[in-house]
Amino acid sequence: MLKYRVLSRSCHIFHPKSLSNNTLKSESTQELLQTLGFIRRSQAGLFQWLPLGLRSLNKLTGIIRNRMDNDCGAVEVSLSAVSSKSLWQTTGRWTNSELFKFKDSKGKQYCLTATCEEDITDLMKNYVTSYKDMPITVYQITRKYRDEIRPRGGLLRGREFLMKDAYSFASTKEEAFASFQELDETYNKIFKDLKIPFVSAWADSGDIGGEFSKEFHLIHESGEDTLMSCKDCGDISTLDMSQSFPEKDGQYLGDVDCKYALTKDHSTLICFYYPKNRQLNWNLALNVMDKDIDLALRDKPNDLVLEAYQNDNEDIMFSKILRVMDCRLNSKSNFPDFPLKEYLKNNFGQIDDVSIVDAQADEICGKCENGNLQSFKSIEVGHIFLLGNKYSKPLNVKFVDKENKNDTFVHMGCYGIGVSRLTGSVAELGRDANGFRWPAIIAPYKVSICTGPSNEENLQRIKDIRSKLLDNSSIDVQNDMLDQFNEKLGIGARIKLSHAMGIPLCVIVGPKNWPNVEIEVRGIRWGKRDQWKTEFEKKTQEWNWKCTENENGIEKHVVPIEHLAEVVDILLRDM
Structure with missing residues (x-):
């Protein structure tokens, strides 16, 4: 116990001595x-x-x-966090620009994994x-x-x-x-x-x-990230894996953009046409081509793709060209000029009525083709x-x-x-204007005990509460309860700090109501929001358990100390 308390006090140097409302609201997570x-x-x-x-x-x-x-x-x-260059070269991933790379004293190359x-x-x-x-x-x-x-x-x-x-x-x-x-x-x-x-x-x-x-x-x-969800079939996909169709095909009349690609053997120039105000989706494009695309040229500008096409085909006149038309386009859309002047029309192929752009909200789901x-x-x-x-x-x-x-x-x-x-x-998910709101299972502490000055009476009350929780609660007193605050902080500042840290329950102990204690609920009920009320209705009379909500929407419970452990367990179940 002594070791725990000394360790707790030593951690105070990492915590703020005061918190302003502006700090809690304006600072990033x-x-x-x-x-x-x-x-x-x-x-x-x-x-x-x-x-x-x-x-x-x-x-x-x-x-x-x-x-x-x-x-x-x-x-x-x-x-090991250190990996040899030879392994990454074998799989073709050594060229990854996000690797931390270094050499040892013998000149051998490594990366941090x-x-x-x-x-x-x-x-x-x-x-x-x-x-x-x-x-x-x-x-x-x-x-x-x-x-x-x-x-x-x-x-x-x-x-x-x-x-x-x-x-x-x-x-x-x-x-x-x-x-x-x-x-x-x-x-x-x-x-x-x-x-x-x-x-x-x-x-x-x-x-x-x-x-x-x-x-x-x-x-x-x-x-x-952006996720797309169908209201009908419930399918959820990332944006790059989501296919959509417009309410009606061929309604787009504006400017058309085009991205060039080559088949893996470079024998065919692929021209992907799509609305200029949309983003080409490479996954959808790959599916249209049954993955027969040279992805090494994926991020190259069109002129370099054309240059590779011309260099790898002796007579462009007889080489193949495939146009892939997004289903939103029609003959009246404003297409860009085709750069090649000499070609045989018989070598042109065309794929119509496919979707090759990123999905947008309210379009038709490409999986069920029914829901929006x-x-x-x-x-x-x-x-x-x-x-x-x-x-x-x-x-x-x-x-x-x-x-x-x-x-x-x-x-x-x-x-x-x-x-x-x-x-x-x-x-980030549980944050509000008063600080963090952690799920109880990963909160730094599940319960805090906030009292006034560290006099003998308050220290004895804390000891009594620790004893009750230790004997009757699922709370691990050593690891789940914070009862040591900077001695310079008053009870109001301690409550504010506890709430800002995101501790789900704050047990407030004062001389007026003792041996009753007050519990302020800080945690979010991620589960069934009102499940605790069933137990409350059963035990409110037997335990003299009272619940109120103040003008700021803070939920407060008052309970005699002998039933504190049971109430704490009930309140934490859905947090």
Whole structure:
């Protein structure tokens, strides 16, 4: 007990001595996390975790570790943060501009790991040598590094971040998909444990690659991502994976934009035509072409694509040209001039009535072709991929199958949660004009005890409350309760600080009502909002439990100390 109290007092140096209303309202989430002593920015995109923030971070990693260990039987490992250039060259990812790269004293090149597909595959090739060794999923919770040119959003996009990354290894496609589904379910349980509103959406696999992927998002207007949801079939997709159709085809009469591409063998020039006020969607374009597009030219300007087309075809006159027309266009749309002057019309092909631009709200869902789409902003916090052989093949990870053959490549999946990013996202999600409002399960403390001066009477009252909670509550008094504040703070300032920190329940103890105590509710009821009222109606008379709401909308409960533990447990259930 003495050790705990001394440690608590030592943490006061990280907390503010006073808080103004203007600070709570005007500061960004990153700034407020610093002001309240959760984190400290050392340089752009780099943060130190202080005791208060570390408490929430550790609680979150505990939730993740519990689900990974017990729900999908994953095995925890810890890989080095330093990775060899040779591995990344083998998979073709060494040219990634976001890698922190360096040389050792002997001139050998390395990078700090931004993700671990290469290293985990190289590790596991020593252990998955037979079909009997699979399926298996391994994971780690460790720091990752990304050389962001413009770090932003505080913990949402930093240069160093804490991440949970997992990798599954399977002997067949069916086995790999079963692992993917199992991790999908595990992720759903992790986010449900937090009680925060989230959605999962089909997504683009991006640079990680693979057959398909899903993202997990928190819905919030500050998010950088856009999700599209169908009001009819309920399908949710990221913007780059969402297909839409206009209410009526061919209604666009304005200027038309065009993007040139080449087939993989460079034999055909592809001309994608779409409304100038819309954004070409490369995923939809790839699907139209059955993925026969040279993606190395994807971001090149049209003149360079044309130059490559002309250089790789001896006689342009006889070369092939394919026009792909977005379904919103018609013959009266204002098309740009075609740059090639010599060509045979017989070599022209055309694909009509396809959608190749980013979806917009109120258009028709491309999946069910019935409901209208709605859009909303979100923050991505997790991503799962079915990789197939993308990494096992270049790294030559084979196994002995049931026929005793050793020529089959391992099937893989990878699964990430940005742990520090999720912490920052939840801080953003539950924030209001008075500070943070954490879900109880990852709040730095679930309960605070606010009293007046540290005299003998108040210290004894705190001791009595600790004893009651210790004996009768699910609260871990050592880890879930804050009762040590800066002695210079009055009771009002302590309550304000407790609320700003986001502690769900504040127990207020004063001489007037003792042995009754007052509980101010700060937490958000993410679950069933009024579920606690059922217990309240049953016990209000028996426990002399009273509930009021003041003019500021703050919910207050008054209860004798002998029933404090039971009321605290009831109130925390949905927070």
